[in-house]
Amino acid sequence: MNLIFRLIYTFLISRFRSKVGALEECRTPYRCWPTDCDVLGHINNGVYFSMQDLARIDYMIRMGAAPKFSANGWYPVVAAERMRFKKSIKPFQKFQISTRLAHWDDKYTYIEHKFLVKGEPVAWGMIRARFLKKSGGLVSTEELLGVLGIPLQKPEMPAHLKAWAEAEDRHIEAVLPTKS
Secondary structure, three states: OOOHHHHHHHHHHHHHOOOOOOOOOEEEEEEOOHHHEOOOOOEOHHHHHHHHHHHHHHHHHHOOHHHHHHHHOEEEEEEEEEEEEOOOOOOOOEEEEEEEEEEEOOOOEEEEEEEEEOOEEEEEEEEEEEEEEOOOOEOOHHHHHHHHOOOOOOOOOOHHHHHHHHHHHHHHHHHOOOOO
16 A cells, blocks of 8 residues: 555544445545655546545445444455546645445446545546455345445436446456356
């Protein structure tokens, strides 16, 4: 983890921040440090993904899910992710990451991240995740939603998310075909 001090800070501070519901937006504040930047003087593209990891940890702690997942021996893994950039975040600039559960299906959860500077979106990320059991195997969406207290009835998948998910499925099958 290249952001170890932020990770430790997240574990210490998130318990004292306001609670959020599983279907609510969770905003996590940050500041861009020079060590986050590349030679062009803005946040390095790879750092965005690491910052999203931290924001998801904050989200899981603040919604009270982290101890439930731990008690069940579950842990999340990212299956796919994407990032879109609109404007740069510069050194010492304050920003927030808005994190929310955007959708779920029978196999994956989809988490959306928006990077906000003064309330304006400057970057957008989406992950597709699964939960695994330390004892082996997958956590079903039904099990996951049950622990989070979310009704099983899933909302209609937004068209942009559906297009991305289908493209991911086609791509993975093309590069890593399943054996017949």
